Amino acid sequence: MKNQNPIHVFATWKVIEGQIENVLNLLKTVHDESVKENGNLFYTIHQSIADPNTLLLFEGYTSEEAVTEHRNSAYFQEIVLGQIVPLLQNREIVLATPVAYL
Template sequence: MENQNPIHVFATWKVKEGQIENVLQLLKTVHNESIKEEGNLFYKIHQSKSDLNTIILFEGYSNEAAVAEHRNSPYFQDLVLGKIVPLLENREIILTTLLEY
C-alpha cells in the first residue's frame, strides 16, 4: 500500500559559478506554484551562509502521491528540470518520513 504519511524532501543544490541569481529568480516561481498544490504542506528555500552557491530546499507533502504530482507538474518539468538543473553542478535529493517513537 502507498505510504500515506507526510513526505519531507531535503534537496541540496550546488549552483554553477555565476548562476545563483538566475536560479533564485526561477525558484521564486517554483515556490509560488508549489505552495498552490493541494498536497503541498510547505516549500522553504534556504541559502548556505558558508557557500552562497548552495541552496537547500525543505519541502513537505501530504503523501507520496502529492510528491509525484509535484514532480510531474508542467512548471516543475519546465522550470526545475528544463531550466534550473542545467545551471547546477550537483543535485542531491532525500525523501524522508517521520519516525514516531
Template sequence: MKNQNPIHVFATWKVKEGQAENVLNLLKTVHDESIKEEGNLFYKIHQGHSDLNTIVVFEGYTNEKAIEDHRNSDYFKDIVLGKIVPLLDTREIVLTTPVDFF
C-alpha cells in the same frame, strides 16, 4: 499501495559559479506554484551561509501521490528540470518520512 505518510524532501544543489541569483529567481516561481498544490505542506528555500552557491530546498507533502503530482506538473518540468538543473553542478535529493517519538 503507496506511502500515505507525510514525506519531506531535502534537495541540496550546488549551483554553478555565478548562477545562484538566477536559480533563486526561478525558485521564487516554483515556490509560489508549489504551495498552491493540494498535497503540499510547505516549501522552504535555504541558501548556504558561507557558500552562496549551495541551495537547499526543504519541501513537505502529504503522501507519495502528492510528490508525484508535484514532479509531474508542467511548471516543475519546465522550470526545475528545464531551466534550473542545467545551472547546477550537483543535485542530491533525499526523501524522508518524519519520525514521531511522542
C-alpha cells in the same frame, strides 16, 4: 500497508558559479506554484552561509502521490528540469518521512 505519513523532500543544489541569482529568481516561481498544490504542506528555500552557491530546499507533501504530482507538473518540468538543472553543478535529493516517537 501504504505509507500514511507525510513525505519530506530534502534537496541540496550546488549552483554553478555566477548563476545563483538566476536560480533564485526561477525558484521564486517554483515556490509560488508549489505552495498552491493540494498536497503541498510547505516549501522553503535556504541558502548556505558557508557557501552561497549552495541551496537547500525543504519541502513537505501529504503523500508520495503528492510528490509525484508535484514532479509531473508542467512548471516543474519546464522550470526545474528545463531551466534550473542545467545551472547546477550537483543535485542531491532525499525523500524521508518523520519518525514518530512513542
